[in-house]
Every structure is written in C-alpha cells, then in structure tokens.
Amino acid sequence: MRNTFSEALYEAATKNPDVYIVVSDISPAGSMAKFSTQYPERFINVGVAEQSMIGICAGLALKGCQPFAYTIATFSLYRPFEMVRDDLGYQNLPVTVVGMGAGVIYSTLGGTHHTMEDIAIAGAIPNMQIVAPCDPAECTEATRWCATQKNGPVYLRIGKAGEPDLTKGAEPWQFGKIRYLRRGTDVCILTYGCITKMATQVADQLQAQGKSVSLVSVHTVKPLDRVGIVEALKRHKHVIVIEEHVPQGGLAPQTKQLAWDTQATCRLDTFTLKDEFIHCYGSWEDLLDAHGVSVPKILAKVA
Amino acid sequence: MDTLMKERANMFDAKVAKARCKAYRRRILDMSQKVSALHIGGAFSCTEIVDLIYNDLMCPAVNGGHSPDTFLMSKGHGCMIQYMILVEKGILSQADLDAYCTKEGRLGVHPDYGNPGIEASTGALGHGLSMVVGMALAERGRRTGGTIYTVLSDGEIQEGSTWEAILMASSLKLSNIIAFTDNNDFQSLGRTSLTHPSFYPLADKFASFGWETVECDGHSSADLYAAVTGRKGNGPLMVVAKTTKGKGVSYMENVPIWHYRSPNKDEYKQAIAELEAQA
Numbered sequence: 001m002r003n004t005f006s007e008a009l010y011e012a013a014t015k016n017p018d019v020y021i022v023v024s025d026i027s028p029a030g031s032m033a034k035f036s037t038q039y040p041e042r043f044i045n046v047g048v049a050e051q052s053m054i055g056i057c058a059g060l061a062l063k064g065c066q067p068f069a070y071t072i073a074t075f076s077l078y079r080p081f082e083m084v085r086d087d088l089g090y091q092n093l094p095v096t097v098v099g100m101g102a103g104v105i106y107s108t109l110g111g112t113h114h115t116m117e118d119i120a121i122a123g124a125i126p127n128m129q130i131v132a133p134c135d136p137a138e139c140t141e142a143t144r145w146c147a148t149q150k151n152g153p154v155y156l157r158i159g160k161a162g163e164p165d166l167t168k169g170a171e172p173w174q175f176g177k178i179r180y181l182r183r184g185t186d187v188c189i190l191t192y193g194c195i196t197k198m199a200t201q202v203a204d205q206l207q208a209q210g211k212s213v214s215l216v217s218v219h220t221v222k223p224l225d226r227v228g229i230v231e232a233l234k235r236h237k238h239v240i241v242i243e244e245h246v247p248q249g250g251l252a253p254q255t256k257q258l259a260w261d262t263q264a265t266c267r268l269d270t271f272t273l274k275d276e277f278i279h280c281y282g283s284w285e286d287l288l289d290a291h292g293v294s295v296p297k298i299l300a301k302v303a
Numbered sequence: 304m305d306t307l308m309k310e311r312a313n314m315f316d317a318k319v320a321k322a323r324c325k326a327y328r329r330r331i332l333d334m335s336q337k338v339s340a341l342h343i344g345g346a347f348s349c350t351e352i353v354d355l356i357y358n359d360l361m362c363p364a365v366n367g368g369h370s371p372d373t374f375l376m377s378k379g380h381g382c383m384i385q386y387m388i389l390v391e392k393g394i395l396s397q398a399d400l401d402a403y404c405t406k407e408g409r410l411g412v413h414p415d416y417g418n419p420g421i422e423a424s425t426g427a428l429g430h431g432l433s434m435v436v437g438m439a440l441a442e443r444g445r446r447t448g449g450t451i452y453t454v455l456s457d458g459e460i461q462e463g464s465t466w467e468a469i470l471m472a473s474s475l476k477l478s479n480i481i482a483f484t485d486n487n488d489f490q491s492l493g494r495t496s497l498t499h500p501s502f503y504p505l506a507d508k509f510a511s512f513g514w515e516t517v518e519c520d521g522h523s524s525a526d527l528y529a530a531v532t533g534r535k536g537n538g539p540l541m542v543v544a545k546t547t548k549g550k551g552v553s554y555m556e557n558v559p560i561w562h563y564r565s566p567n568k569d570e571y572k573q574a575i576a577e578l579e580a581q582a
Contacts, residue, residue, distance in 0.1 A: 017444070020440070020444075041440075041443075041444055042444065044440065044471075044475070046467065046471055047470075049467035049470065049471070051429075051433065051463070051464035051467050052433040052436065052464065052467035052468050052470075052471055054433070055430055055432070055433020055434050055436070055437065055464065055467075055468065056433050056434075056436050056437035056440065056468075056471065057437060058423075058433070058434050058437060059423075059433065059434035059435060059436055059437020059438040059439070059440070059441070060437040060438070060440060060441050061437070062416070062422065062423060062434060062437070062438060063437070063438050063441035063442065064441070065437075065441050065444075067437070082427060082430075083430060083433070083464070086424065086427050086430060087423075087424075087430055087433075087434060090416075090424055091416045091417075091423065091424050
C-alpha cells in the first residue's frame with residue numbers, strides 16, 4: 001500500500017504545487033524518492049520529532065496548502081496526539097495524517113509498534129475523518145481523495161507492503177460509502193484495512209459451504225456510512241464484522257449500536273483484537289491468531 | 304536592512320510606541336473590571352513586543368488586502384494585548400471586546416482560529432512555533448516575501464515540542480521567521496530561573512541551535528526595533544526580550560498571582576494612577 005500511496009501522492013504533487021509531505025524519519029521507497037528529488041522543497045523530513053511533523057503540517061494548511069504527515073501509525077497519531085487534536089481537529093484543517101503499518105503488521109517489533117486503538121483514538125476527535133483502504137488500489141483512490149479534499153483532517157490508516165489486490169471489478173470507490181467487493185444474500189462480512197485479506201478468505205470458505213456472501217470494504221470508518229450499514233443489516237440474515245482493532249471504539253461496537261438502534265433481526269458476530277496488549281512475536285497472522293482472529297477460528301464460530 | 308525596512312525605519316518613533324503601549328495597558332485594565340480572568344501579567348510583559356510587531360514591523364495591508372506578513376501568538380494567554388490592537392485596527396470590534404468571555408461573544412481567554420485577525424488557535428503551549436515553521440515554509444514556497452512573527456513565553460520554551468520546531472526552523476534556514484521570547488522569568492508556580500536554573504542564560508541555547516539570537520530590554524521599543532532591523536537575516540531570528548511580568552503596575556510586577564487575577568476597584572484605581580504618572 002505504501003507504494004501506491006506514494007505513487008498517488010507524487011501524481012497529486014505534480015498537479016498541485018500546494019501538496020507537501022512532512023515525514024518523520026521514515027519514507028516509503030519507490031515513488032517517494034521521485035517526490036523528494038523532484039520537489040525537494042515540498043518534502044520535509046523533521047527527523048524523530050513527530051510533534052513538529054503535525055504542527056508544521058498545520059502551519060502549511062493554515063496558509064492554504066494540502067499537507068500529508070507520514071510515519072508509522074503509532075508515531076503519527078499517539079505521540080503527537082495533542083497536536084492532532086488541537087492543531088488539526090480543533091482548527092479543522094485539511095491535513096492527512098498517514099498511519100503506515102497500522103494494526104499489528106509490525107508483528108515482530110513488539111507492542112510499542114502496534115496500533116490497536118487508533119480508530120477509537122482518532123475517531124474520538126471531532127472533525128476527524130478516518131479512511132482505511134483494504135488493498136493497494138483502494139489506497140490509490142483514498143490518497144487521491146485526501147490530496148484534494150478540504151473538509152478537514154483525515155487519518156489515513158494504511159498497511160505496509162505486499163497486500164493482495166482485493167477490489168478488482170468492484171463498484172467504484174466513494175468517500176463515505178461502504179463498498180461491496182462482492183454481493184450475496186445470506187451472509188455479509190463488514191471489514192476494512194489489511195484484515196480484508198483474511199475476510200476474503202472467510203468469504204471464500206463460506207461460499208464453498210454453499211452460502212451466498214457479501215463482502216464489504218468499510219473504508220471510510222468516520223464518518224461511517226450508517227445508511228449503508230443499516231441496509232446491510234436488513235438485507236442479510238447474518239452479519240459478521242472482522243477488524244484489526246481492540247473491541248472498543250471501532251467498527252464492531254458501532255455496528256452493534258446501529259443494529260440495536262434499528263432493531264435489526266439478523267445474527268451479528270464480531271471478531272476483533274482483545275482489550276489486551278500482545279506480548280508474543282511471529283507473523284501478522286500469528287499475532288491475530290493469538291487474539292482469536294484467524295480463518296479457522298472465525299469459521300468455527302460462525303458455522 | 305532591506306529597502307522596505309529602511310523606509311519604515313524613518314517612520315519608527317519610540318515616543319509614539321510608548322504612548323500606544325500606555326494606552327493599551329490602560330484599556331486592558333479597563334477590561335479587567337468586567338471579568339475575573341484576564342492573564343494580565345503576561346499581557347503586560349509582552350505589550351511592547353506585540354505593539355512593535357503590529358505597528359512597526361509587519362507590512363501594512365495594501366489596497367484593502369491582507370498584510371503579506373503574519374503574526375501568531377504562540378503564548379496564547381497573552382492575547383489580551385493582541386485583542387486591543389486588533390480592535391484599534393478595526394479588525395475586531397468594541398462589541399467583540401464587550402462580549403469577551405460571555406455566551407454572546409466570540410472572544411475567549413485564548414485566541415481562536417476563525418476569529419478576525421487570529422491566525423491560529425493557541426493556549427496549549429508548545430504548539431505555536433511548529434505552526435510558524437509550516438507557515439514560513441508555505442510563504443517561502445510561494446515566494447510571497449511574507450514574514451512570520453511570533454511571541455513565545457519563557458514557560459513555553461520548556462516544552463520539548465518547541466525545541467523540535469527550533470531545530471527545524473534553523474535546519475531549513477527559514478529566514479522569514481522572527482520570534483520573540485517574552486522572558487519575564489515567571490510561570491504559574493514562580494520564578495523560572497529558580498526552578499530551571501540549568502536553562503539560563505536562554506540566548507545561547509537558541510544560538511547553539513543555529514538561530515541568530517539577540518538579547519534586549521523587552522520594554523524598550525527602540526531596543527526591540529534595533530534587535531530586529533539589525534539582524535543579518537541568514538536564518539530565523541530569536542529576540543530574547545528581558546521583560547517584567549505585570550510591567551507598569553508596581554504591585555503586579557513579578558507577583559505570580561497576577562498571572563491570571565483581575566484587580567479589584569481600589570487596585571484598579573491605583574494601577575491607573577501609576578500608569579498615568581509614567582512619562
């Protein structure tokens with residue numbers, strides 16, 4: 001995803017001289033090298049100084065520019081939280097805070113590099129929008145949108161590298177609208193971000209069992225497409241939420257709330273990380289499995 | 304000194320500046336009789352600095368447009384002096400001041416972005432200088448020639464985030480930043496030089512980070528003016544202005560309670576009498 005992000009950002013910077021990127025000692029390879037060579041005055045590396053990364057983006061936006069802040073998700077959101085809240089949220093500035101490698105992708109780097117509560121934290125800030133693309137192509141769409149929108153701040157939650165393409169042939173991406181990657185009638189899986197890869201495997205298995213399955217990318221986590229989700233709850237007998245986030249403040253509790261508010265009658269299962277830090281190492285899949293999130297474990301529960 | 308600065312140097316008049324500052328302090332004292340919270344001490348310590356920025360340093364707006372220069376009040380709690388100047392310039396109104404801190408009004412104890420003349424929401428300390436760096440980058444990118452002026456408090460420079468911005472401003476050689484530290488040596492709990500002796504003197508800290516640094520008397524408009532106009536201008540400028548918290552009213556000077564309190568009627572009368580007696 002980080003490669004398609006930087007490619008889309010380079011395109012945007014070519015079209016618009018007000019597009020800036022402020023990075024904190026980390027930068028996507030590939031196209032970002034092109035960006036920094038071609039537009040060195042618009043590529044700022046603050047070093048390991050995330051508070052200034054956000055503040056500088058705010059200053060650029062106060063002067064009408066379209067800045068992106070970029071680093072590993074924990075450091076782009078948690079470390080400079082008050083800057084994100086006051087400088088971006090309170091002043092309602094069109095700055096995109098990119099949280100790269102969000103979730104538990106940095107599986108072997110330990111808990112300091114896991115971003116398990118970012119949706120809850122970013123989502124609690126008024127004015128903040130959250131976009132979490134599920135594959136490289138969706139990341140391109142999301143980045144293009146971020147580079148032109150003027151609504152206010154965005155937390156763009158992206159993966160790292162090597163994510164599979166999951167959206168080929170899907171309906172067009174639209175900010176604020178859920179996106180059906182496939183449509184069915186029995187089961188609907190709501191998901192977002194990198195874990196959509198696992199949700200796709202679950203969908204395949206359920207289809208192999210003879211079920212008709214919808215798979216939905218809820219790429220815009222805030223503002224949530226309430227109408228779209230309520231409709232999904234109405235149209236399917238069984239809705240499953242799969243997300244790479246703690247149980248509080250993410251898509252799962254919001255879907256439950258919508259189900260309660262609209263007296264939904266479908267069965268609703270949610271799969272999230274636990275409200276616990278992860279102290280083990282291994283692959284991304286190993287860490288998710290440690291919190292009960294894996295294809296077999298999900299299939300066993302939804303059977 | 305560039306041509307524009309030379310032209311304006313002929314217009315600078317220390318006596319006029321002094322009269323303006325006296326009038327601003329008087330108006331702030333008048334305001335203090337309407338509300339209990341005013342941050343009067345910190346506004347009095349930076350009165351000459353903010354006056355100079357607005358009235359003698361920033362380019363005036365041309366043809367009804369905006370000034371190419373920007374002022375960001377990083378020590379947001381000192382904004383009462385800024386409000387007074389913005390009212391005088393007709394950017395804010397007397398009605399705005401009358402409704403200060405009321406449900407009908409739009410002005411509060413800290414400056415709020417979106418209000419006329421207010422370039423950023425500050426009040427939480429340690430945010431201003433990074434925003435100044437971003438603004439300076441934008442102005443440089445667009446080749447507008449705009450300068451960004453800011454005032455920091457000496458409490459605020461304890462924030463690590465301020466030093467992240469200090470590091471970046473000089474590394475990026477942002478010569479269009481002119482910053483002032485209102486060095487009144489007081490924060491809420493007392494004398495800063497007593498609680499943080501290792502931090503002093505301040506000037507060499509900024510200089511060691513690559514800023515052009517000047518120390519001067521922060522209550523002398525002439526000294527402040529000379530500090531800015533005499534700069535080399537190869538990078539950002541920090542003027543460490545030695546000031547007195549509560550300057551101008553004897554019982555307020557260097558007394559921490561006046562960080563926030565408003566004077567009662569008798570105290571108000573005495574303060575006005577003292578101000579009027581000053582040359």
